[in-house]
Amino acid sequence: MLSIAALHTYYGHIEALKGVDLEVNAGEIVAMIGANGAGKSTLLMSICGNPRARSGRILFEGRDITRMPTFEIVRLGIAQSPEGRRIFPRMTVLENLQIGATTAPGRFEEGLAQVFRLFPRMEERRQQRAGTLSGGEQQMLAIGRALMSRPRLLLLDEPSLGLAPMVVKQIFQVIRDINASEGMTVFLVEQNAYHSLRLAHRGYVMVNGRITMSGSGQELLANREVRAAYLEGGH
Amino acid sequence: MEYFLQQLINGLTLGAIYGLIAIGYTMVYGIIGMINFAHGDVFMIGAFIAIIAFALVWTTGLASIPLAILLVLVVTMIFTAAYGWAVERIAYRPLRGSFRLAPLISAIGMSIFLQNYVQLLQGARIKPLPPLISGGVILTEGNGFAVQLNYTQMIIIVVTVLLMAAFTLVITRTALGRAQRACEQDRGMAALLGIDVDRTISLTFVMGAALAAVAGLMFALYYGVVDFFIGFLAGLKAFTAAVLGGIGSLPGAMLGGILIGLIEAFWSGYFSVEYKDVAAFSILVLVLIFRPTGLLGRPEVEKV
Numbered sequence A: 001m002l003s004i005a006a007l008h009t010y011y012g013h014i015e016a017l018k019g020v021d022l023e024v025n026a027g028e029i030v031a032m033i034g035a036n037g038a039g040k041s042t043l044l045m046s047i048c049g050n051p052r053a054r055s056g057r058i059l060f061e062g063r064d065i066t067r068m069p070t071f072e073i074v075r076l077g078i079a080q081s082p083e084g085r086r087i088f089p090r091m092t093v094l095e096n097l098q099i100g101a102t103t104a105p106g107r108f109e110e111g112l113a114q115v116f117r118l119f120p121r122m123e124e125r126r127q128q129r130a131g132t133l134s135g136g137e138q139q140m141l142a143i144g145r146a147l148m149s150r151p152r153l154l155l156l157d158e159p160s161l162g163l164a165p166m167v168v169k170q171i172f173q174v175i176r177d178i179n180a181s182e183g184m185t186v187f188l189v190e191q192n193a194y195h196s197l198r199l200a201h202r203g204y205v206m207v208n209g210r211i212t213m214s215g216s217g218q219e220l221l222a223n224r225e226v227r228a229a230y231l232e233g234g235h
Numbered sequence B: 001m002e003y004f005l006q007q008l009i010n011g012l013t014l015g016a017i018y019g020l021i022a023i024g025y026t027m028v029y030g031i032i033g034m035i036n037f038a039h040g041d042v043f044m045i046g047a048f049i050a051i052i053a054f055a056l057v058w059t060t061g062l063a064s065i066p067l068a069i070l071l072v073l074v075v076t077m078i079f080t081a082a083y084g085w086a087v088e089r090i091a092y093r094p095l096r097g098s099f100r101l102a103p104l105i106s107a108i109g110m111s112i113f114l115q116n117y118v119q120l121l122q123g124a125r126i127k128p129l130p131p132l133i134s135g136g137v138i139l140t141e142g143n144g145f146a147v148q149l150n151y152t153q154m155i156i157i158v159v160t161v162l163l164m165a166a167f168t169l170v171i172t173r174t175a176l177g178r179a180q181r182a183c184e185q186d187r188g189m190a191a192l193l194g195i196d197v198d199r200t201i202s203l204t205f206v207m208g209a210a211l212a213a214v215a216g217l218m219f220a221l222y223y224g225v226v227d228f229f230i231g232f233l234a235g236l237k238a239f240t241a242a243v244l245g246g247i248g249s250l251p252g253a254m255l256g257g258i259l260i261g262l263i264e265a266f267w268s269g270y271f272s273v274e275y276k277d278v279a280a281f282s283i284l285v286l287v288l289i290f291r292p293t294g295l296l297g298r299p300e301v302e303k304v
C-alpha cells in the first residue's frame, strides 16, 4: 500500500533521512521505533510532502506521490496525527473534527459517530475549546480528527508521548480496534518500543536517519539489540 | 443634544465605511501575517468601478434607483474582488516563504502601482458621481437644529450591518470560514488535513476586496467625488481601526472602524476639522500604550 524507496530528506544542509526503504501492506499495523532525533517525524511528514523529500520515491497504492502537493496527497486517503498533536486550540472540539472531514464531507456523520464511539470523552467535550483540553484528550482529538477523513492509511506520530499509562493503554486499544474492525492500515512511529511492538504486526528500527532493523513485532521485541537499546531501563 | 446626535449619525456612517475596509486588513493579517498596504488602493479601485458601473447602468435607462444601486453593488464587488485576487497572485504568492520584509515591500509597490494605474486610465482630476439619493428623515428638532438621517447614511449603515452579519456567519459557520481560521492557527496542519491553503488565502483576499468594494461604493455615494488618492488616507484610517480593535480580530476591526469614525466626527464637530486625523491617530497611540494588542486582540502568549 505504501512503498518508500531510497528516501532522502534534508533540513538545509542537515541530512535527516539518509536513504529510507520501507513497505506498509494493506491491513497491517507497522511500528517504527527509534530514539529522539532519529528522523521518525521527518519520515512521516515527508510522506505528506512537508518537508519535501529531496530524492527517492514514495508510492501510495501504486501512485507516485513524491512530488504531489500536501493537500492532494491527503485527499488520496492518507491521514496523519502529527508530532505535537497540533490541534487548533482556538476552535471547539467539534470544529476540529469538522476540519478533519475536509476531504470527506459526505461521510461526516459516519466519521463523527465512530470518533464519539472510540472516544466518548470527545462527545462530552464537543463544544469546548480544544486548547483547554488535557494532554490525553488532545491526543484523542488529534487521532479523531485524522479519522474524520475516513483514511485508508493512518499515520500516527508518537501517540503515547507524555500521557499517563492508563491513557496510553486506551489509545493503543483504539488503534488495535480500528485496525481489526475496519482493516485500516496504520503506520505509527514511537519511542515507546514495548507497547508499539506488541501492537504492531511488523516493525522497523530507525537510527540516525537510516533503517537498521526490521522484522515482526515479536521478533523485534525478542531481539537482544532492541532490548538493550529501547526496552531495558525505563520502558 | 441635537448636535451630538447629528455627529453620532455622521460618525457611525464614516465608521461603517472604515470598518468594512478594516476587515480586509485584519483578515489578511490573520491568515498570512502581513499588512496588505495595497488594500486601501483596492478600496479606491472599488470606488472607481462603482462610478463607472453607475454610468453604464444609466445608459441602459434603468429607472429604479434601489435596483440600480443593487446592480452596481454586485458588479463592483465582483470586479474589485478580481483585483484583490490578482494582487495576491502577482505581488504576494510568489514571495511566500521568502524573508519577512519582502511581501511588505511588494505591498507598497503594489499600492503605488495601483494609484498610478488609475491615474493613467482615469486621469488625476476628481471624478464626480451625480447625487442619486436626496433627502432623508428629520429625527428630532430643537434649539434651531434639525437632526437629519439622510437616505445615503441609512443605506450605508443598513448595508454595512447586513454585510457584517453575513460575513460573521461565513467565518463562524461555514467550511470556508473554518478553513480560514485553521490556516490562521496552523497553516501546515491545515494542509495536512486536505485544505488547499493557497486557495483559502486567495479567497481571503477576494472577500476582503469585496467588502472594500462596498466601502468604495458607499464612499462615492456619500462624498460624491473620488480620485486616485482616496485609498491612501482611508486605507490608513482603516488600518488604524484594525490595529485599534486588535489586528487579526474581526469584531475588533468592526469596533475599531466605528470608533475611528466617531472620533473623527466628534472631533470635527466640537473642535476643529483640521486636526481630526491627528485625533484618531493619537487615540490609537494611547490605546496601544495601555493595550498593546488592541481592544479585542488576543494576547500573544497562548496556553496550548
Ligand SMILES: Nc1ncnc2c1ncn2[C@@H]1O[C@H](COP(=O)(O)OP(=O)(O)O)[C@@H](O)[C@H]1O
Binding pocket: A011, A014, A016, A034, A035, A036, A037, A038, A039, A040, A041, A042, A043
Ligand atoms: N524543522 C527542522 N529544522 C531543522 N532540523 C530539524 C527540523 N526538524 C527536525 N530536525 C532534525 O532532523 C533530525 C530528525 O528529527 P525528527 O524527525 O524530529 O526525529 P524524531 O521524530 O525521530 O525524534 C534531528 O536531528 C532534528 O534535529
Ligand SMILES: [Mg+2]
Binding pocket: A037, A040, A041, A042, A083, A157, A158
Ligand atoms: Mg518526532
